[in-house]
Amino acid sequence: MDNHNLSAPTCAQPLNPRGITHINARHTTRYTVVGNHLTQHRDLSLTAIGLACHIQSLPSGTRVDIKTLAARFPEGETRIAAALRELEAHGYLARTRQRLPSGRIVTHTVSYNQPVAAAEPKPPTTPRQPRQATSPSQPTAPAPEPEPEREEAEPAPTPKAPLPEPWTPDLESHRTATILLATLHHHDRRLVLSERDVRRLAPAVAAWLERGLSPDAVHHALVSNLPPRPRYPANLIAYRLTEFLPPQAPPPAPPVDETALPRLRLHSCEGCEHAIRTPAPGAYCHDCREAGAGTATAA
Structure with a gap:
């Protein structure tokens, strides 16, 4: 009987890959950089993730209202509206309604590719360990795949004191306050307020106007010396309107009534x-x- 040859190759095993295999080609034109915090988001639906990627790939000025998106994709207006609400709730989208000088109401949409990009301290980097030599007979264990990072939502700060209100409500002052708040993003695109926030903060701005400040002075107090990355612009504006409220000017002295003087x-x-x-x-x-x-x- 022949001796058993220990060096003979084993039988071919059937290919049984586990997981996905990536074959990546480098893009040089027409590409969009999307973070894994969006593509691997655990709370967003697949429709919302795909819609966010599509919106981030569009140039500025492209219409992204519900009817336009429903005409582009087969999901329909109901699913697209729900996906937009998801993106708005997680900070990837902000929508505000504005009234044009002609009286027409339009929706202004702002897309954020990094909604929670706060200036947080980075973890200390550990020094790189030297690579250990392994013998050919010792198999190298595959490195475990890192789990996708899940970004936790920071609780929104709320102002401690109640918002100021005017002593005597004035329709013209309230209209001026509404326009001032709705156009803050013209100075800084990060100060996009929703319609609900504008309605909530308008009486406080009217209280400032009632105390003798001009609209330009109120605007300067709200937009000057902003933090590098304001997460919650509405709460930031509410805090400034409450904490920086100017003092009430004393009322002017009443005119002297000459008829009341003794003759x-x-x-x-x-x-x-x-x-x-x-x-x-x-x-x-x-x-x-x-x-x-x-x-x-x-x-």
Whole structure:
């Protein structure tokens, strides 16, 4: 009987790959960088993730309303509206309604590719360990695949004190306050407020206007020295409106009512017998005093 050859190759095993295999080609044109915090989000639906990737790939100025997206994709208006609400709830989208000078109401949409990109301290990096040499007979254990990072939502800060309100509500001041809040993003695109936030904060701005400040002064107080990455612009504006409220100016003094002053009684002038108002009898009128003064000077 022949000896068993230990160096003979084993039988071919059937290919049984586990998981996905990536074959990546480098893009040089027409590509969009999307973070794994979106593509591997655990709370968003697949429709919302795909819709967010599509919106981030569009150039600025492209319409992304529900009817336009429903005409582009087969999901329909109901599923697209639900996906937009998901993205808005997780900070990837912000929508505000604005009234044009013509009176028409339009929706302004802002897309964020990194909604929770806060200036958080990075974990310390460990020094790189030298690679250990392995013998050919010792198999190398495959490195475990890192789990996708899940970003936790930070609780929204709320102002401690209640928002100020005007003493006497004025429709014109409220209209000016609404326009001022709805156009804050013209100065800084991060200050996009929802319609609900504008309605909530408008009385506080009207209270500032009631205290004698001009709209430009209120605007400067709200947008100056902003933090690098404001997460919650509505709460930031509410905090400034509450904590930086200017003092109430004292009311102007009422005009003097001359009719309420006590009037002197009429008495006869000792020189010409004309009636004059004096505190007591025995006084002279202006003309008699001038004549008496002139005579006394000539003497």
